[in-house]
Amino acid sequence: MEGDAIWWQEGVIRAVATAAELERRVPSRVPRYDLPRTLITPGIVDGHTHFAMWAQGRRRVHLAGASRRSEALRRVAGGTIEQGWLRGHGWDANRWDEAPDRRSLDAVVPAPVFLESVDIHAAWVNSAALARAGVDRSTPDPVGGRIVRDAAGEPTGLLLERAVDLVRAVLPAPDPEGLVTALRQAQADAHALGLTGIHSMEGPDALRAFQTLERRGELRLRVFFHPPVAQLPDLLRHQARSGEGTGWLALGGIKLFLDGSLGSRTAWMLEPYEGGADHGLPLADTANARRVVEAAAGAGIASTIHAIGDAAVRQALDLLAPLPSAALPHRIEHFQCVHPADLGRAAAHGIVLSMQPAHLPADVALAEERWGARSSRVYPFRSLQESGAVLAFGSDVPVASPDPRQGIAAAMARVAADGSFGEGWHAGERLDFESALRAYTVGNAIAGGVASRRGRLAPGYDADLVVWSLDAGVARGDWLAVREAQVRLTVVAGEVVFRR
DSSP, rough: OOOOOEEEEEEEEEEEEEEHHHHHHOTTTTTTOOOHHHHHEEEEEEEEEOOHHHHTTOOOOOOOTOOSSHHHHHHHHTTBBBBBBBBEEEEEEGGGGOOOOOOHTTTTTSOOOEEETSSSEEEEEEEHHHHHHTOTTTTOOOOOOEEEOOSSOEEEEEEEEEHHHHHHHOOOOOOHHHHHHHHHHHHHHHHHHHEEEEOOOOHHHHHHHHHHHHHHTTOOOOEOOOOOOGGGGHHHTTTOOTTBBBEEEEOOOOEEEEEOTTTTSSSSOOOOOOSOOOOOOOOOOOOOOHHHHHHHHHHOEEEEEESSSSHHHHHHHHHTTTTTTOOOEEEEOOOOOOOOOGTTTHHHHTEEEEOGGGGHHHHHHHHHHHHHHGOOOBOOHHHHHTTTOOOEEEEOSSOOOOOOHHHHHHHHHHHTTSSSTOOOGGGOOOOOOHHHHHHHHHHHHHHTTTTTTSSSSSTTTOOOOOOOSHHHHHHHHHHHHHHHHOEEEEEEEEEEEEEE
């Protein structure tokens, strides 16, 4: 509907019309917010987060942006021991002149150290952490993981994919009340970014913390929770179904991994990486993955599958295409590199593509280096949109910032982080502002099975909305203006949760 004013009542939009018309219709006791020269959009939903990890990680060592190992070690040396461990996140060794290793960590922190990479697909640990986990030269690589070893066969302290779980399994459980406090604080920061909802890909500790917030009446983000595949037996035993829950917290699909990441060189590819013979690292046995997704779908539980390389993307499509529909659509997370033969398959089978455009600027250099000519098929936003696929955008926070302005701007511009490809990296795949915004609003509403009441500004829809210091005409063609726009007002369920 057209108009420059919105009236909502009891958490629901009643009318979208001109301000003059609503002045005649709306009772005088209703509060007014006069915000000229702004743009009103539906509430922004981040379709892929590790929200509790982000909430907790803000209290730990930040390694993002460390350009060399020595800088990362300096930050680690100044970190705080928490529950007997020093923990951090965000390192990226792809351009370091020295590889991450346990001995360099041993020299600065004697306590166990656990540092997750920026893409969460690798960990850098010290000798004390390896000893605590019982990992030594005789420990075999787990299925779907790799313990990086030196020439003598000793673990270097670098763990890839499921090898990370060897140490993660001995980390102390988070303090429940501390996690609730961290989530409450992170929620406020999310509101300031215009977020009214999230899709969270995490485990039972995070779910219990969200449930505590809801029970206390403090949850003010719409949360769709996607538990790990290991939780499927419990979900089946309790006869849980995707989409069940409340207006604040509902069950999404089970999350399973088919491959790793571009940054860790573990994304599974149909052809070898440039200059090598390796294809990345497949993380799931196909027959077992098929049994899992079929069992879930048969019980009304959707599947949420991580697939980045073109081989993993093809396997995900093969697994999901034959499945019966659940209350929520099945979906593929990331979908970064796709073979041309597979481009239209998601649309043909109603599979949602959950993508993270904010990763693109940092990925350009690595994709060019490691995938070469295949880079033309990386983040193919426009081709997928034109195929009829539903795009649902998110951030993968803490891998990238949850700020939706960065994702929208990246989808519009496709400019590398160093400013190269100023006209757009494979510019034909750029999206306009409305399409990128739709992926954060309508796309995520479809992914959550709530498109009949969220994702649009229309009568009868939930009053989840954001007001931006942005001119609609400027936004359509100026990605820099989008990236610099400020949130003026965030409303969730009719409640003003942030006002600048």
